[in-house]
Amino acid sequence: MKKYKILLIIADGLGDRQVKSLDNKTPLEVADKPNIKELLKSSLVGLMDPIGPGIVAGSDTSHMAIFGVDPHRYYRGRGALEALGTGAYLTEGDIAFRGNFATVDENMNVTDRRAGRKIDEGEQLVNELNQKIGEIDGVKVTFYKATEHRVAVVLSGKDLSDKISDTDPHEVGRKIKESIPLDNSISARRTAEIVNNLTKRIYDVLSTSIYNKNRIERGEPPANIILLRGASKFVELPKLYNYTGLKGGAVSATALIKGVCKAIGMDVFTPKGATGGIDTNYDAKADKVIELLKDDKYDFVFLHVKATDAASHDGKTEEKVKAIEKMDYIIGKILNNVGREIVIMFTGDHATPVELKEHSGDPVPVLLYVPDNIIPDNVSDFNEREARKGSLKIIGLDVMNLLLNYSNRATKYGA
Amino acid sequence: MKKYKILLIIADGLGDRQVKSLDNKTPLEVADKPNIKELLKSSLVGLMDPIGPGIVAGSDTSHMAIFGVDPHRYYRGRGALEALGTGAYLTEGDIAFRGNFATVDENMNVTDRRAGRKIDEGEQLVNELNQKIGEIDGVKVTFYKATEHRVAVVLSGKDLSDKISDTDPHEVGRKIKESIPLDNSISARRTAEIVNNLTKRIYDVLSTSIYNKNRIERGEPPANIILLRGASKFVELPKLYNYTGLKGGAVSATALIKGVCKAIGMDVFTPKGATGGIDTNYDAKADKVIELLKDDKYDFVFLHVKATDAASHDGKTEEKVKAIEKMDYIIGKILNNVGREIVIMFTGDHATPVELKEHSGDPVPVLLYVPDNIIPDNVSDFNEREARKGSLKIIGLDVMNLLLNYSNRATKYGA
Numbered sequence: 001m002k003k004y005k006i007l008l009i010i011a012d013g014l015g016d017r018q019v020k021s022l023d024n025k026t027p028l029e030v031a032d033k034p035n036i037k038e039l040l041k042s043s044l045v046g047l048m049d050p051i052g053p054g055i056v057a058g059s060d061t062s063h064m065a066i067f068g069v070d071p072h073r074y075y076r077g078r079g080a081l082e083a084l085g086t087g088a089y090l091t092e093g094d095i096a097f098r099g100n101f102a103t104v105d106e107n108m109n110v111t112d113r114r115a116g117r118k119i120d121e122g123e124q125l126v127n128e129l130n131q132k133i134g135e136i137d138g139v140k141v142t143f144y145k146a147t148e149h150r151v152a153v154v155l156s157g158k159d160l161s162d163k164i165s166d167t168d169p170h171e172v173g174r175k176i177k178e179s180i181p182l183d184n185s186i187s188a189r190r191t192a193e194i195v196n197n198l199t200k201r202i203y204d205v206l207s208t209s210i211y212n213k214n215r216i217e218r219g220e221p222p223a224n225i226i227l228l229r230g231a232s233k234f235v236e237l238p239k240l241y242n243y244t245g246l247k248g249g250a251v252s253a254t255a256l257i258k259g260v261c262k263a264i265g266m267d268v269f270t271p272k273g274a275t276g277g278i279d280t281n282y283d284a285k286a287d288k289v290i291e292l293l294k295d296d297k298y299d300f301v302f303l304h305v306k307a308t309d310a311a312s313h314d315g316k317t318e319e320k321v322k323a324i325e326k327m328d329y330i331i332g333k334i335l336n337n338v339g340r341e342i343v344i345m346f347t348g349d350h351a352t353p354v355e356l357k358e359h360s361g362d363p364v365p366v367l368l369y370v371p372d373n374i375i376p377d378n379v380s381d382f383n384e385r386e387a388r389k390g391s392l393k394i395i396g397l398d399v400m401n402l403l404l405n406y407s408n409r410a411t412k413y414g415a
Numbered sequence: 416m417k418k419y420k421i422l423l424i425i426a427d428g429l430g431d432r433q434v435k436s437l438d439n440k441t442p443l444e445v446a447d448k449p450n451i452k453e454l455l456k457s458s459l460v461g462l463m464d465p466i467g468p469g470i471v472a473g474s475d476t477s478h479m480a481i482f483g484v485d486p487h488r489y490y491r492g493r494g495a496l497e498a499l500g501t502g503a504y505l506t507e508g509d510i511a512f513r514g515n516f517a518t519v520d521e522n523m524n525v526t527d528r529r530a531g532r533k534i535d536e537g538e539q540l541v542n543e544l545n546q547k548i549g550e551i552d553g554v555k556v557t558f559y560k561a562t563e564h565r566v567a568v569v570l571s572g573k574d575l576s577d578k579i580s581d582t583d584p585h586e587v588g589r590k591i592k593e594s595i596p597l598d599n600s601i602s603a604r605r606t607a608e609i610v611n612n613l614t615k616r617i618y619d620v621l622s623t624s625i626y627n628k629n630r631i632e633r634g635e636p637p638a639n640i641i642l643l644r645g646a647s648k649f650v651e652l653p654k655l656y657n658y659t660g661l662k663g664g665a666v667s668a669t670a671l672i673k674g675v676c677k678a679i680g681m682d683v684f685t686p687k688g689a690t691g692g693i694d695t696n697y698d699a700k701a702d703k704v705i706e707l708l709k710d711d712k713y714d715f716v717f718l719h720v721k722a723t724d725a726a727s728h729d730g731k732t733e734e735k736v737k738a739i740e741k742m743d744y745i746i747g748k749i750l751n752n753v754g755r756e757i758v759i760m761f762t763g764d765h766a767t768p769v770e771l772k773e774h775s776g777d778p779v780p781v782l783l784y785v786p787d788n789i790i791p792d793n794v795s796d797f798n799e800r801e802a803r804k805g806s807l808k809i810i811g812l813d814v815m816n817l818l819l820n821y822s823n824r825a826t827k828y829g830a
Contacts, residue, residue, distance in 0.1 A: 052816065054821075058828055078830035359827055363806075
């Protein structure tokens with residue numbers, strides 16, 4: 001039995017409903033997809049509930065499930081995963097926050113939740129914070145720069161808790177909040193106190209930073225505070241290699257997804273021009289996937305494209321159709337370069353219907369191309385409507401087992 | 416996103432098999448259902464296993480599952496739920512029994528398990544028992560009148576057990592039984608003792624009651640004992656509002672179902688003329704549902720109709736067909752009064768094939784009407800045969816997630 005390499009492609013928010021402006025068709029139905037259609041000749045098709053029927057999945061919980069890690073057991077919030085995705089180094093028990101560089105006045109009232117959003121000195125400010133703060137009350141504090149005005153902040157030490165409230169007031173014009181413990185534990189009380197002390201230290205460092213003086217001189221709002229939200233404890237996830245034997249490489253530009261991939265031990269790549277938006281560089285992503293598939297180091301390659309979801313949240317139907325056509329283009333390019341002797345799954349991590357502009361709990365169409373002589377499902381196209389006629393009716397946690405089976409890499413359960 | 420109100424309609428025992436007298440069609444296939452057919456234009460259709468494939472569900476366990484409360488974790492027998500449904504007030508740890516007013520001779524041999532079934536003085540006898548008994552061995556005892564010859568009996572106190580046997584011999588001509596402990600616990604031994612003492616007290620009170628003297632004078636069998644069965648400990652159930660955010664109102668005439676609804680915190684209504692039988696007042700039920708759907712107080716309305724199950728247990732095929740047509744009539748009346756901007760699920764809690772006259776573990780057809788632009792399932796009618804062509808293949812525990820998703824009321828799991 002030949003062991004095939006595996007390519008898993010997730011178009012974020014791919015699933016949709018009938019769209020009025022598309023004559024009651026879905027973006028997948030309307031999109032021109034010659035390469036995907038070609039795969040149907042040797043594919044299983046069907047529907048996937050990422051978590052379970054009707055459950056509205058986030059991208060993080062869904063990706064965990066698809067990678068075979070039960071989110072009900074392991075998910076502890078977005079913060080730690082996103083911090084990992086921005087390059088943070090985390091160990092079990094660390095508390096990670098999502099943060100914004102923001103602007104406060106002398107009374108600690110927030111005047112701009114993003115400090116003008118464009119912060120060219122982000123790297124320098126983060127370095128300054130790391131040098132001048134270092135630790136608080138015996139707890140190590142590390143800052144990581146993320147995209148635009150965003151940062152990740154990590155507390156490392158013993159007996160910390162993520163059961164504490166945000167300092168982010170989530171509204172302009174309001175005073176920065178005290179973090180308070182959300183349960184009666186000593187660790188939550190202590191962590192909240194550390195966070196409040198940290199906020200004062202951040203203000204001290206940033207409000208006196210030369211970079212902010214320069215910003216003020218240029219008429220820009222100073223990035224003189226970091227608003228913290230979504231405290232989340234890092235829990236070590238099972239490692240993909242340990243539970244599947246697969247050496248995995250991931251291509252993604254989205255911090256949250258990169259974090260999930262890193263957490264399960266995959267190597268993560270973000271090629272130049274990959275943005276996590278509808279303007280992403282599809283060729284750069286395809287090229288990186290081709291490179292990984294040709295590399296002996298990897299037998300499982302994961303490609304994540306956010307553009308479909310970004311278009312959906314903005315209600316941009318045409319952009320979503322275009323993004324799907326670009327996915328088809330990517331698939332064609334990959335096939336042309338590595339051939340058809342690979343197992344490919346193409347699906348979404350959840351539906352984001354363009355008319356809803358939000359994630360929904362509708363099932364997502366899934367395609368599983370197998371080079372071997374499987375009985376293909378008798379469907380005429382790959383979309384939400386045709387997928388109902390297919391034989392797959394799965395949940396996210398089934399995906400890795402299916403991929404291992406059809407790539408001839410599964411180990412027998414029993415004798 | 417508009418948040419829709421939700422209407423869940425359960426026709427008890429709806430599912431069926433091919434019926435010889437119906438030319439190998441099912442009652443659902445034969446019934447005229449113009450309003451339900453109309454809903455199919457924007458509905459998902461399929462099959463539901465209330466608990467799991469092949470598991471023969473009771474109405475109580477099935478309703479729990481459908482409401483999202485796992486019966487494997489929470490179900491502790493019918494007694495406590497039915498007592499709740501008759502108006503009993505229960506707190507965690509109480510032991511509830513189902514009871515019959517019955518007739519015993521002077522040797523405590525049962526001569527009529529229902530004391531003639533027609534007991535006009537039921538209310539007075541229950542009052543007399545409550546006044547004269549009150550408590551036994553420090554345990555509070557409360558009697559509640561149910562329909563016909565039925566009563567609920569509740570023991571409230573510490574360290575009580577439901578691991579005890581019935582006093583009901585379940586056969587005429589046999590002596591009333593001693594309750595015995597069913598495990599080695601002190602609490603079971605103590606509770607059995609209390610129940611045996613209680614039985615003697617009940618006999619003392621009832622056999623000397625003026626109401627029974629009058630019955631004997633009129634030639635009626637005295638209701639001089641209560642046969643107890645199905646001891647069941649009350650376990651607090653999760654509250655619907657807490658796990659779904661839904662404010663629920665229920666319309667039912669069946670004590671057991673009313674009990675389940677009350678146990679999860681719903682307001683429960685039994686309109687005049689609603690009987691729990693095939694003679695129920697369908698209009699009164701429809702009117703109450705319409706009233707609740709128009710009331711801001713409720714965003715989830717549940718309608719239970721027992722007639723389909725009653726007809727099935729009696730093997731009355733034509734009555735079942737008629738009851739289904741009445742369900743269609745109800746749905747039409749509701750739609751005419753509240754419009755189509757609601758999410759509707761119509762299904763059964765289990766199959767009760769009329770030729771079997773018993774519950775069966777066959778899957779039940781389910782219809783989910785969504786006003787939004789979903790892709791409707793391509794089925795020509797709503798019945799057991801066509802439902803196999805639909806896209807839904809769910810278990811009872813999926814129902815609330817689906818309803819929350821399609822009413823745009825779900826909260827995202829993850830980010």
